[in-house]
Amino acid sequence: MFGIYLKRELSRRKKAALVIAMGLALGIALVITVNSVSAGMQQAQDKVLKSLYGLGTDMTVTKARTAPKSGSSQGPNFKFDAKSSSKTSQSSDRVMTQGGQALKSSLVKQVAAQKGVDSAVGALSLNVTKVDGSFTQGKAKSSTSSGSSGSQQQGAPGGGDSGGGQPQVQGGGANFNVNSYSVAGVDVTNQDLGPLAAMKITSGRTFTSAQTDAKVAVVGKSYAKEKKYKVGSTFKISGTTYTVIGIATPDSSESTTDVYLPLKQAQTLGDAKNEVTTIYVKATDSQQISSVKKEIQSNISGTTVTTSSDLASTVSGSLSTASSLAAGVGKWLSVAVLIAAFLVAALLTSSAVSRRVREFGTLKALGWPSRKVTRQVVGESMVNGLIGGGLGIALGLAAAYTVTAISPKLTAQLGSSGGGMGGPGGGPGGGGPGQQSSSTLEIALSAPVSLTTIALAVGLAVAGGLIAGAMGGWRASRMRPADALRSVS
Known part of the structure; x- marks a missing residue:
């Protein structure tokens, strides 16, 4: 009886039911x-952070660089040998650690032993500034125009006879190129954690566990393209020749590291034996990252522990702005629209009950108890709510699909932090020691819909139907059989 009456009443009031359902559908969508x-937005931000942290990394441990002592110089210092040839090529590499003060390698095991830490790996971040070019020796010529001998014209400064002028140096000079790039020392025994973890080898191969001190290198794709490196190519750093064994491409975004070397080789180049600049940490439980951070900070003094949420605050640009809008304005707007949709549905249901005075009054006169009338109104509202939920899910999926299909581009500006691997290399001024460097990445936005979101939509549809049915049912239950007689004209 309930089902038959429910179907008949909904069929009679299709327009009213559709209006209520659409109101709920818009809020749910x-x-x-x-x-x-x-x-x-969260996925895009995770992609950006992986380019700095590496896949599976929950936090990094670093130590802030101390201020230089008074009178000490932190600027570049290049020395070239003086040679007698008229044109001599010169080349010099300046290799220095970057990102923070060096930590003892033994600290990696100490961090790994902390409660809640699954594994820890050390890495060394270096900046290499290469200066190469040539000097051209000048010629000393006398300023006199008289017919003096060639030896007098090219004599030493201050020489010449009484008739000659002071010799002047003409020509000569220097022409040098400056190239700066970043190098990361990788623990080849555990490459699933650290700077190379977020990279995919697209040509050649990665390091083997036996190459702890081998003169081999993996280079980033963009840097390899710039330098025209291929698998088997060789290059020198401070006189040491390295062979390229692999070309690496970032899994999600641009990498800020150009060259990857075995950790021991990087320590030798940077004169940092048994030292690292960053310790990458993976927690046993991703829900306990904050407690693991406190554990490390309390047991290992003088270090800075940076989690992914801390690093997220350094991301700026349109990605950060859009994320803030979605998290703040968007959610509050959706809540406000949802509340309005619930209220409209409740008011429309209550208004519809008011127009059915004769119907409900007659049913009560025939013996229907108030609870049965209320159940009838609530049942109709629940069906309206479920219809609205179905329409809302369809509209929401369509909107999400549209966003994914369009894939609007968002930019993320990454400011280097103590835990980061430094700024982008490949050019002068790229992430030098003690400097703040940045990298701009472009991320395509998608809008994935999870089962949790669908379940939330169904719950909202049911809640909307219950709220509307509760108000309408309460009004219907207060009607008396006499009300039906008054409505007869």
């Missing part, structure tokens, strides 16, 4: 869209 876009 907006919630789905905002949640899916927020999830896409």
Whole structure:
């Protein structure tokens, strides 16, 4: 009886039912869209952070660089040998650690032994500034125009006879190129954690566990393209020749490291034996990262522990702005629209009950108890809510699909931090020691819809139907059989 009457009443009031359902559908669709876009923002931010941290890294341990002592110079210092040839090529590499003060390698085991730490790996970040070019020796010529001998014209400064003028040096000079790039020393025995973890080898191969001190290198794709490196190419750093064994491409975004070397080789180049600049840490439970951070900070003094959420605060640009809007304005807007949709549905249901005075009054006169009338109104509202939920899910999925299909581009500006691997190399001024460097990445936005979001939409549809049915049912239960007689004209 309940089902038959419910079907008949909904068929009679199709327009009213559709209006209530559409009101709920719009609110639910907006919630789905905002949640899916927020999830896409989170995925985009995770891609950006992986380029600095590496896949599977939950936090990094570093130590802030101390201020230079008074009178000490932190600037570049290049020395070239003086040679007698008229044109001599010169080349010099300046290799220095970057990112923070060096830590003892033994500290890696100490961090790994902390409660809640699954594994820890040390890495050394270097900046190499290469200066190469040539000097051209000048010629000393006399300023006199008289017919003096060639030996007098090219004599030493201050020489010449009484008729000659002072010799002047003409020509000569220097022409040098400056190239700066970043180098990361990798623990080849555990490459699943650290700077190379977020890279994919697209040509050649990666390091083997036996190459702890081998003169081999993996180079980033963009740097290899710039320098025209291929697998088997060789290059020198401070006189040491390295062979390229692999070309690496970032899994998600641009990498800030140009060259990857075995850790021992990087320590030798940087004169940092048994030292690292960054310790990459993976927690046993991703939900306990904050407690692991406190554990490391309390047991290992003088270090700075940076989590992914800390690093997220350094991301700026349109990605950061859009993420803030989605998390703040978008969610509050969806809540406000949802509340309005619930209220409209409740008011429309209550208004519809008011127009059915004769119907409910007659049913009560025939013996229907108040609870049965209330159940009838709530049942109709629940069906309207489920229809609205179905429409809302369809609209929300369509909006999310549209965002994913368009894939709007967002930019992320990465400011280097103590835990980062430094700024981009390949050019002068790229991430030098003690400097703040940055890298701009471009990320395509998607809007993934999870099962949790769908379940939330269904829950909202049911809640909307219950709220509307509760108000309408309460009004219907207060009607008396006499009300039906008054409505007869």
